[in-house]
Amino acid sequence: MSDQVSRRLAGVLGPAGPEVTCEACFEHLDRYAELERAQGGAAAEAAVPGMHAHLEGCPACAEEHEGLLALLAADG
Amino acid sequence: MLSTAPPEDAAALPARRPAVAAVAVASVGAVTAAQPAPAFPDADSTAWVAALGATGPAHEAAVERLHALLLRAARFELRRRGAHADLDDLAHQAAHDALVAILAKLHTYRGQSRFTTWAYKFALLEAGVKARRRAWQGREVVLDDDGWALVATGDADAPAAGAEMAELLHATGEAIRAVLTPHQRAVLVAITLQDVPIDVLAERLGTTRGALYKTLHDARRKLRAQLALQGLLPAAEGGER
Numbered sequence: 001m002s003d004q005v006s007r008r009l010a011g012v013l014g015p016a017g018p019e020v021t022c023e024a025c026f027e028h029l030d031r032y033a034e035l036e037r038a039q040g041g042a043a044a045e046a047a048v049p050g051m052h053a054h055l056e057g058c059p060a061c062a063e064e065h066e067g068l069l070a071l072l073a074a075d076g
Numbered sequence: 077m078l079s080t081a082p083p084e085d086a087a088a089l090p091a092r093r094p095a096v097a098a099v100a101v102a103s104v105g106a107v108t109a110a111q112p113a114p115a116f117p118d119a120d121s122t123a124w125v126a127a128l129g130a131t132g133p134a135h136e137a138a139v140e141r142l143h144a145l146l147l148r149a150a151r152f153e154l155r156r157r158g159a160h161a162d163l164d165d166l167a168h169q170a171a172h173d174a175l176v177a178i179l180a181k182l183h184t185y186r187g188q189s190r191f192t193t194w195a196y197k198f199a200l201l202e203a204g205v206k207a208r209r210r211a212w213q214g215r216e217v218v219l220d221d222d223g224w225a226l227v228a229t230g231d232a233d234a235p236a237a238g239a240e241m242a243e244l245l246h247a248t249g250e251a252i253r254a255v256l257t258p259h260q261r262a263v264l265v266a267i268t269l270q271d272v273p274i275d276v277l278a279e280r281l282g283t284t285r286g287a288l289y290k291t292l293h294d295a296r297r298k299l300r301a302q303l304a305l306q307g308l309l310p311a312a313e314g315g316e317r
Contacts, residue, residue: 005245011268012224012248013303014296016310022289029197030189057296058289059267060204060274067153067200072193074152 015053025054025061033068121191128182142178145192147171149199157207166210170202177202208273217272217280219262224249224269244308251302260295267292 035044127138150170266272303309
């Protein structure tokens with residue numbers, strides 16, 4: 001099984017658990033990213049349950065999440 | 077198969093704010109200079125909101141500073157995504173649209189992050205949407221609800237796949253055909269197999285990013301439930317919060 005097919009299958013089936021909506025993701029993205037940086041992913045997910053699953057399932061929101069983390073890291 | 081014609085010129089389309097930006101975050105009441113939210117994380121954030129909520133020169137200076145901040149964020153994001161010949165033009169558009177959105181939603185800032193982090197996400201959203209739309213400008217989006225066949229049959233390593241995975245692949249293709257509506261199939265294939273960005277697809281179909289993601293989510297849930305019935309996946313537990 002090629003990695004590409006595995007990735008496609010994962011993308012088609014999406015995350016298994018409950019997830020927030022795109023709107024909720026945007027609403028909480030700033031707090032989530034700061035918590036990730038300060039306390040780690042588990043703390044961020046505890047504050048915003050379902051965020052991690054949504055970021056796995058929504059490529060556009062994942063890009064914005066990556067961008068925000070990169071920008072915060074660049075700011076120091 | 078349904079073909080959607082690409083816009084002649086993205087700029088000629090009616091202005092439509094991305095769905096996620098258009099949906100206001102839960103309001104907890106207006107935040108003003110006289111009554112800052114007690115949960116604000118730092119003095120700098122309080123000062124930002126106070127200045128932006130003020131009038132006169134203080135407000136104008138804060139708006140100018142905010143625009144500069146947003147422009148820097150938009151340029152950063154566009155560079156991170158790969159340089160474009162018109163990067164600066166897109167960055168200026170993104171910063172402007174983000175500034176308008178922020179000023180309209182200032183009362184929804186709840187101080188749960190630094191103000192600059194809250195502001196950054198608007199710039200990143202606008203920059204991302206504009207970059208994705210620019211990348212797809214002039215490209216046709218063909219909605220092909222039989223796209224799974226390309227994946228299931230196009231993998232040269234498929235014969236070497238484990239029997240369980242091969243069965244899952246086959247069953248997924250069958251479930252896509254059997255349990256999804258034509259619209260769900262088309263959206264699923266476009267986003268997850270053809271890599272059409274969700275906001276580009278939303279624009280072409282005249283809908284919102286949130287509505288399309290709901291369609292995608294429902295389709296995935298139906299697929300997972302069907303595969304769980306066949307014992308190929310654990311019982312479905314998905315849902316939107």
